[in-house]
Structures are given as structure tokens and as C-alpha cells.
Amino acid sequence: MAAAVAAAVALKFDGKTVVVTGSGTGIGQAIAKRFAEAGANIVIMGRRKEPLDQTAQILNDIIKKAGSKGRVATFPGVDVSDEEGINSMFEGVKAQFGKVDIIVNNAGVSGPVKTFTNASVKEFRECVAIHLTGTFWTAASGLKAMEKGGKVITISTFFSEENRYEQRPYRFRTPYTASQGAKNRLAECLAWELAERGIRSIATNPGPVHSDRIYKTVYPKAAAEFLRVGGYPGLSPTEIEVVTAKALPYLGDADDVVAKACRDAATEIATKRGKSDEETIKALSATVAGALAKMQEIAEKIQGNTSKMIVDGEFLSQDEVAEMVMSLSDERMSKLINGRVIPNDRVFYPVKPIVGTGVDILPGSELKGKVIVLTTTSSAPKDIDRVKKVASIAQVAGAKMVIVLYKNPADEAHFKEFHSHAIDFMSEDAVRRIFNTARTHFGQVDAVVHFTGDYDYNAAFSAMPRKQWDALVENYVYMPGMIVKEAVIAMAPAGALEEPARFKGTKGTIVIVGPDAPVGKKISGLLRARADVFRGALRPYTATVNQELGDVLGSNIKLHLVLAGNSEGAEPNADRLHSSILSLAAGAALKKNEAIFYVDEARA
Template identity: 45%
Template sequence: MLKFQDKIALITGSGTGIGLAIAKKFVENGASVIILGRREGPLKDASAQLEQRIPQGSGAKITIFSGVDVADETAINNMFDSLKNDNITVDYIINNAGVSGPVTCFANAPLDEFKSTIGIHLTGTFWGSVQALKVMKEGGKIITISTFFTEERPLEQRPYRFRSPYTASQGAKNRLAEAMSWELTDKGIISIATNPGPVHSDRIYKTVYPKAASEFMRVSGFEDLTPIEVEEAKDDLLECIQADGIDTEGIAKTAEKLANGKDVTKLTETFTRLLEQIQKLAGKIQNNTSHMIANQEFLSQSQVAESVLNLCDDEIAKIINGKVIPGDRVFYPVKSYIGNVTPGVHQPDFGGKAIVFTVDATDKADADRVEFLAGHVEKNGGKVACFISESTPKELQEQISSKFHAHVVDIKNPDEVEKWLNTAKTNIGDILAVIHVTGKLPEMSKLTELDRASWEALTEKFISTPATVAQRTLEQFVPGGSKDPRLFKDAKGKIMII
């Protein structure tokens, strides 16, 4: 009997790429698979490939749910309700669906795209896992695929440059997988996360690396092109990269479209050199990454799939339940963070400087913390303004407002945040720092028992709102810096998120 015969695996984002590779491995090992995604075409193609791999006599079946976006609450609910109504038990949930998200500096990442990336990676994983409990039983396994750029290790730093919403949501997915392992023990369901390293895929070669390279070009500008001009051209130019070279006609059309009074011929030549530089830099990024791996080889999609199936093994899963399994093999050597000299302690002098607190307090301890910190600033000569969220309880709003200059504002709204930061600068002077206090985690029994609205309130409180405040603060410190990163040179300011 095949290892996964008579088992059922549901894989999100399984029409192409790693998701399809995982589905193939399950089918080859006798399992029935449920594949889903937003586009019907790739799912039908995937189903045809999977049908050809079904071992004779295994009884394996392929089920398709098309038009299912993992971020869509209704679509996910309907899919699992349908499975439940058909008395189908799912043995393995593989949270694989994902998107690249905006590949740009944090200051330049559109907030709607930031939130959309969080919605697909993090909320999609959460809600899909919670709804899956309707059709799972003891012994079931939830495997969450994350990224190698989310883990902190001794002597390493792992920021995924230009991928802030992607990295934020993936790091949160790891913590979610750990939390679910604790919360689902009474149901006998196991939760594990795995972080594949760089994987051979069209998306990374054709999308991620070229976009990252074009963002490097945007940051500094290219020849006589400003960052804004590079930004306007880069998406069209990336479309001109072909398997057999560069689409020169496409470059010329881009130059004609964006000339705005410039010499089209010269602009075409500049755009051609820009695209050649983007290609060269994309290759360098790939090469540098590969040299941080012992054998300098990226993983194949099949190897990732093999890893996932190993995590679904009953005995292995019991041993590593709740763990985040690194599969990346990538090492980023950096200087140690550990100092050998104790830093000196001195009384700060905030004389003439303004410090803004944006406060999303949950309970009195949060308000007390703000009161202590703001009092410390004033005691040392600084000026304080507190912008308190509308969701902060009234008594806490009053506690803070009674002691400091304060306003209750909609800190979820970027325009409101920008307006009040400008007001603070006008009324109390240049802003030295903005300190955002998220507040404590609200009281709850289990994450996996939250309804969708409560979950989204958490992601708003701990991810989207801090991102909104931080992004608008950057604009306050460096007006226009999101569009022209050169302006950040020699700029000063501090952002703290507590």
C-alpha cells in the first residue's frame, strides 16, 4: 500500500509552482488531492497533469475548487462547507498560497497593496486553517509554508530588502503556526511551519529578482533619469525582457510614451542601458544568494514538495509539532550584535525637541506606560503630543489627555496621521521621534476560536496601523522621500514601535 493511500490533502495555491509540485508528490504516493486557486485555467491544466500521475489501483481522486482566493472569507467558507456537506475528511492542509507583494522600499509601498499581501499570506493562512477544522479529525496536520527571510538567528540578519509586507506576514505566519500547535492539541491536530530557501521558479527569476534590481536603480536614479522617471518606466521595461533577449520595439514604445518632451531616440538608448543594468543586477542578486549556500544550488520545487510530505509523516510530525523547520541552507554572515563594552548611561536632553506618541491602548497598563514615557520626555526638556486611537477605551483616553497635550484621532487613516503630524510640527516644533504604542493583546481564549472580524481587528492593530504610522512618519521626516529616496541622505528621525 502506498504511504498516503486513502488520505486527502488540500493544497492552497496549487495550480502552478510549488503548490502543484506538492500535489504531484501526494498523488504519486496514493493520496487524493484538493487543488484550489483564483484562476480556473491553471487548475484545469494542473488537474490533467495530476490525473496522469495517479498510481493504478490507488483510488486517488483530483478535486478542483476554482475562483477561490484564500483572502476571500466567503469563498473559503463555502469551500469547506461544501466539503463538510459531502462528508469529506481532509487529512493534510498545506498553506502554500502567496504573492510577491510590492517589491519596493517600505516608504514607497502602497498601503492597499501592503494590506492585500498581509490578507493573502497571513489572514489566508489563518482563516483557511480555522475553517479546515470543520473537516479535520485527530491525526490531521496543518503545514504552513513560509520563507527563509523571516527567521532571526545568532550572528545573522535577514531583512528581505524591498519586501516589507511579504516578510512581515511570513514572520507572523511562523508565529501563528507555533500558536496553533498549542491550541489544537486537544483536537489531536498538528501544526508545523517550514521555511524553504531560494527555490527554482519562474516567479523568482522573472519577477522578484528583476523587480528588486529595478528598485535598486530607482533608489539612486539612473544616469539622467530621476527615481520618479525610473519608477514610471520600470514595469513597462520589465515586460521587455524575453527568453531570447530584449524587446527593442517595446523599449522604443515605452520611451515614446514617457518622453514628455525629451528626445525619444536618446531616451530609448537610456532605457536600453537601464534594462541591461537591471538584468545584470538581477543576475548578481541570484549569484550572491547562491554563494551563501554550501553547494550553491537553489532547491527544486520537487525537493520542497518532498520536504512537505516528510513533515506529514505521522512519527516525524509528532516529534516536531509546533516547530518552524528551516529548509533554506542559506547563511548570512554579519558582524555580531553582541558588544564587549557597556554603553554609558547619561541623562538625556530633549530640550526644544518634540516627541509624538501614537497610542492604541488596550488596558490601563498601556496608558500607564505612555504616561511614564511621556513624563520622562517632559522632565528632560522635551515637548510631547499624544494622538490616541478612537478604539482606545474612553477612560484611558481621559487618563492620557488629562496630563499631556492630546487628541483622539483615527490613526488607521493615513491622511489623518499625516494631518496630525503636520499639526504637531507646526505647534510644538520639529519632531525628534514618533513612538507608536500598539497596546497589549486583547483578552481572548484561543486565536483559533476567533471570528473573522476579531482576527482582522488584530492584524489591523498590530501590523497595518503601525505600518500606517511608520510610513507617514517617514514622509514627515523626509517629504517626498518615498518617490525620491535620494532625499533620505543625511535626514534624521526616529521611529519606535512598542
């Protein structure tokens, strides 16, 4: 009798079908193994076939040992950001198992581990596509195969989570933090949308986890970026990038392997210098080896500092994260915490409070002579009017104005009294050209103000077509990221990308005016949750950019985020909004910690 009870407890997910993304290795594999031990059918998927085949063998052995009826289905070559690939996978899962009971959104990549000014557009987009769009589409597509009692568990990161007046930055990880912040808010939103269907959505931030991604990628690359920015004797910043690409991946390997990698890096550097004789290569090899050792030293310091923020000094193991996901998937537990982001990281990560409710209003004379570029991706009458009003006030105050609109030349008719352009904000070349044009015709750019406009808060994310989602990500993640990056580059002297020391002391302000809060007498929790998804992307992005600008690059350029509307559903106060935006553009908060402003939450 006791044995039968024990078996029933052990196989508590018997008959359930669990889809785990990114499950060929690491945390995903650990989660899949834990569910296999509990009797579930396991669906594993990922981009590479070999690790999935190996994982499938491990899972089948576990199922056999557990004595369950569980089965394993493998879907290799599936990228979570691939619309058709994910759709096809869930069709196959439904045909094989009838339905999906649990989806674990685990797939992720490190993304670029470097200052945002130095990350390519391609790297930025790939990171967001996997972490944010992959999470969204896996959930949205998988819901078609779910019934009452289903659960969506999303694994995020503790670095992007926020408290009332705080927002955690994560230096060198801007696309990652923007994605994770939006993921947390998306998980909350899905819980509201799916409540009537009896499907639950929970997110968890496990914090630092023992994994190759941290030890072999994130920490070493962060260390390399510190060295690229701070400098290393005998190597230029671009040469340190060669060391990062050629030698860093072999850190921790056998001595002869590391030595060869150092020589390969030294040979490339010597060739580019135009002096590739044996003596030069030998000397450079020693320099490269020294730089590599310094990177390892910094990486170990980063790890040690992070450990000190944990009460017992221990990172979680992958098995402990798997246990956490199992607990969140439990029927009773999921009911208790539905719609929450569970901070399981245990990390005490002190940060400066950067959220404010009011801006010190400066006199209009502070704008005189400043070159201000106003950009917007919205053609909505409300947003056109808002941009035009801000531009008019600034122009009267003596500022030199450039208006940049998104694609639609017809919008220029609203700005005949200004210097205006219509461009594609998704084109890096187009955005860089427009800032160069502004600088050539009007002088050094002092401030950039970007208006994102709003989106339809009545549209359900859980039923949203992929094309509509992609447009939202472009507008609220990709394009603000592009504009901020190119604005900072335009404010810095030529050559700053190659020599980051040139960013030191640079001046300027950038203001993102994000989507407004919902307006109305009775705002439901559902509408608030939808409105916060992309506001939730912009907040950690702002915090991370400012940390990199100030603490890493030593720049005096600052990024501000303004979020209009308030928690009571009142219409934004137009005069307060306009004066707040222009005061920030004039430098009102350059010397303050606050960077994120809820201007309509201030007391009148």
C-alpha cells in the first residue's frame, strides 16, 4: 500500500504532456528530466539535432526506470522565434498526444555581451527574437492545443525585475534586459487574459545558475568588454576585440589549445599592423596571453561579487531550477501564484532609485541655441499633435529643430514650418544619416526626443496575429534601441566606437516618451497589464543604457523615459508633459539619479 502511494506521488504528472523549449542542454534538459521522473510525456525542441537526440535517450531511460507510460517527442531544427516552425511543432504535438498541459518557456541565448553602442543591429534583434518573440509565439501558438488546467511557465531573469522606485540594470545586456522585462509583464498579462479559460501563467526569475552560459560566455565576455573599454597595455580596443573573438572561447581549455588560440589572435593583429614576422608574433602572443589572463581575473571577480549578494553565497543548480519549475506547475501552487513573477533568485542586488514622479521645470531660455531632434514612429493625430506642440514651444524658445517621421512622407505636411524628414527607422544607415545631416546643417546634437505612440490595449496578446506582434516589437523595442544607439554615437566625437575612451565626458540628453497609461473611469487589471508589457521593456532598457553610459563609458549623456498617464485613468496633463519633456531635453535631470518619470503621478 505504501509503495503504491509513493509511486502515485512520484508520478504526479502522469499522463500530462509538457513542452520544454531549449531542452537539448542545460536548464531545459534538467527540467525535462524532472518531468520525466514524474511520469509526464515530454516534448523537447531546439535548433540542434544532436543534443536533442542525446537528451531523448536520457529521458527514455528515466521513463523506463520510473515505470511510467510517458513518451518523448523530439522536434529538432525548431527556433522559438520561427512562426511556422513553432506552429508545425504544436500541430505535431496535438496529433501525437491530444493536447498540451504545460509549456515551459526556457529557450534563450546570451545575446551580445557588450556596451549597447558597440552591439550590432543583427545581434540586438536576434536576442530579442529568441527571448521575447520566442516566448510570445510559443505561448500564443501552444494555447491552441491547451485546455482548462493548462499552465504556461516562463523563465526570465532577476536582473530585469523592478521594485517601486528601483529598476535593476544589467550592463552589457541591453537587448536581454528589454526582452526579459517585457517577458515578465507578458506573463502577468497572459494570466489576466486566460483566467476565463482556466489556464494559468507564471514567470520565475531563478537568478544566477551554475551553467556553461555564465562561466564560459557571459562572465568572460563581460570581462573582455571591461578590458576593451578600459584598455590593456600593448593592445588597442579593436585588437582586444580580436582577442575576444579568437582566444577567449578557449579560456579554460588545455594549455596547448590556449597557446595556439593566443598565437592565432596575435598573428591576425600582427598582420593588420603590417608586421607579421616571427619575433613580432611571439611578442604579441605573450601580450594576448596576458590580456586573456586579465579577462579571466575580471570574470572571476564578477562571479565573486555576484556570489556575495546571495545569502549563502551559492548559485542555484540546474536541478534546483527544475525543481522550482515543477513546483510552479503543481495544480494547487499554480492557483496560489497565478499571474505572478516569482523572485526565486535570492539575490540582494542594491541599486539606486531611478523612478521619479516629477521633473524640475526649467525656463524656456535654457533651450536657446540647442539642436533638438524630435522623432516619432506614430502617425496617430494625438501623437502628431504632441510632437508638433513640443517642437513649437522649443522653436519659440530659440532651439533649432529637426523633425524625423517614420516612412510616411504625408506626415511632413503637419510640419511645414520645421525642417523635417520621413525615414525608415528600421534602417541603421538611414537613422545614422539623419543624425549626420542634423549635425552638418545645425551643429552638435544636444538632445533627441523620441515618441513611440500607443498601441491598442483592447487587443488580446493571447490571440494576436504574429504580424501584429512583430510590428509592436519593432515599434517599442527595435526602433527605440536603434534611435538611442545612433543618437549617442552622434553626440560623441568621431572614432568613439573604435576608441571608447572618447565617450568620456560627452554631453547630451535623450528622452523616450513611451506609451501612455490607459485612460478611463474604471481601468481593469487586464488593460493595465496589456499596457505595461512594452512599458516593461523600456524601463530596464533605460536603466541598463544609463549604467553603461555613466559607469562604463564615463559619459555625461543620459537617457530618460517619460510615461504619461496615471494609475487613476486620468488623461495626461498636456502642459505638464510638454514642459517635462523639454526640461529634460534642456538637462533638468542630468545630475540626478532619476531617469524614469511618471509625470502624471505627481501631485498638482
